Amino acid sequence: MLVASVAAPGHALRGAPAGLSLAVPAASAAPVPVAPDEPLIARVTIRTPADVARFASLGLDLLEAREGDDLFILTTQAEVDRLKADGWSVVVDPDHTQRLRHQQQEQRQRAATQVQPLFMGGYRTVVEVRAALDDAAAQHPDLAEVFVYGASWERLTGGASAGHDLFGIRLTNRQRPRPKPTFFLMSAIHARELSTPELALRFVDHLLGRYGIDADVTWLLDAHLVVVVTIVNPDGHVLAEQGYLQRKNTDTSHGHCTVPNIGVDLNRNATFRWGVVNGPSESPCAETYPGPVPESEPETAALQALVRSLFPDQRGPGDGDASPSDATGILITLHSYSNLVMWPWGYTRETAPNVAGLSAIGRKFAAYNGYTRQQSIALYATSGTTDDWAYGELGIAAFTFEVGPSSRSCGGFFPPFTCLDGGAGGAFWPRNLPAFLYAARIARTPFELAQGPTPDAAQHVAPEGIGSERVGFTPHTFARASSRDTPARRANGGGEPGSRHFAGVAECHGAASGGRHCAIR
Secondary structure (H helix, E strand, C coil), X not given: CCCCCCCCCCCCCCCXXXXXCCCCCHHHCCCCCXXXXXXXXXXXXXXXXXXXXXXXXXXXXXXXXXXXXXXXXXXXXXXXXXXXXXXXXXEECHHHHHHHHHHHHHHHHHHHCCCCCCECCCECCHHHHHHHHHHHHHHCCCCEEEEEEEECHHHXXXXXXXXXXXXXXXXXXXXXXXXXXXXXXXXXXXXCCCHHHHHHHHHHHHHHHHCCCCHHHHHHHHHCEXXXXXXXXXXXXXXXXCCCCCCCCCCCCCCCCCCCCCCCCHXXXXXXXXXXXXXXXXXXXXXXXXXXXXXXXXXXXXXXXXXXXXXXXXXXXXXXXXXXXXXXXXXXXXXXXXXXXXXXXXXXXXXXCCHHHHHHHHHHHHHHHCCEEEEHHHCCCCCCCHHHHHHHHHCCEEEEEECCCCCCCCCCCCCCHHHHCCCCCCCHHHHHHHHHHHHXXXXXXXXXXXXXXXXXXXXXXXXXXXXXXXXXXXCCCCEEXXXXXXXXXXXXXXXXXXXXXXXXXXXXXXXXXXXXXXXXX
């Protein structure tokens, strides 16, 4: 049975603002009868940023969704009653709750009829994801290498037969060993967000399957390193495979919690600005419990060590220190849901020093996948998150994608598997593939390259003699003048002094008597 995320016994739900308006949206007026401990989704109307920050610090299971002044929480009727008693404006949302129940019922029915091994109509388990990566590397040994970068909490505490390795895959043309710009893609740091590992796996399959066929993909793997960690939180994912709405890892050393409230929120456990919003005083059973100290969890420590091994430190120690305009590397962490593209900061309403570059990249991503673009805190305040850490500590252009709508049949944490390719509000894969490819293309110097035209829009006039063909433009064959040349750029395969490199692939057409127009794509 699914157990809702609830506060620990005796954990007070404090912080409600005095005199808070209790306006109730019309869409939430219909009552939804539920048992006191049955999971439901409620909306909370909060009108000021200060009250949003105060609410976010309560440790509740805040969903990555927002409608105007309304936030959404996964909760129980008992918790709704306590929040109301503390002065918060809370109502059960019938539409969201109905979808949650439908998805739960579907999973229970599948479990009862043993429709396996792929759960929820096609999603893969941790074991199946690892097998898929191993198979991909075996089929493409010159392009792919599976690696282990650590061990999960259960494995560290229970031995080799418990828990899981922390694993990922490196994608590049290994016959061309040299420093290469890196695109890092990660997913499922929150276990229940089922669609995200599938998107990461599909990206791996796309790159390997199209190498040598698609000139763009071929150039990307020849000249770049793509690192994909498909399941950051494998122990928690196993509980999600059983139908639990498990968000955190499975560390049971803090508090006396039950599934799915056990564990530490790995996306609040990173070292940068840890505890600023979500602090250790939260109940260990709270869904945003950040752990007793920063980087307390082996999954967090291993992930941060991996990212540090891939990217140089390019930002100074001060809050106002910007990364250089030619900083290299890009990171995307996949979450669900709400159709958002977000960038740092999440812990403060102040903008990041590289806000111009981050927002420009975010705007390009959103143009590809149709999502809403915004600074992370526009959703609600967070601290100790992966993207804030990656940018704050290392200066990497770091982004969060919230995949899937907050309503319709493809909304929620357990959307039908068919939503990857279609469905109401779905088509997660075709919408996000172009954004992933764009991230890889600009990984060399993302802050600079995002200021120019998109690869789809740029035009280049080819000289006579080029036939109707696809031409791969490497950084050496398509460049525009730049006032800067740095050792960092050349160390990352940047090439000639005095050039700013535009990554793309052209398709050239035209009559033999004139110049041919090559559209970069």
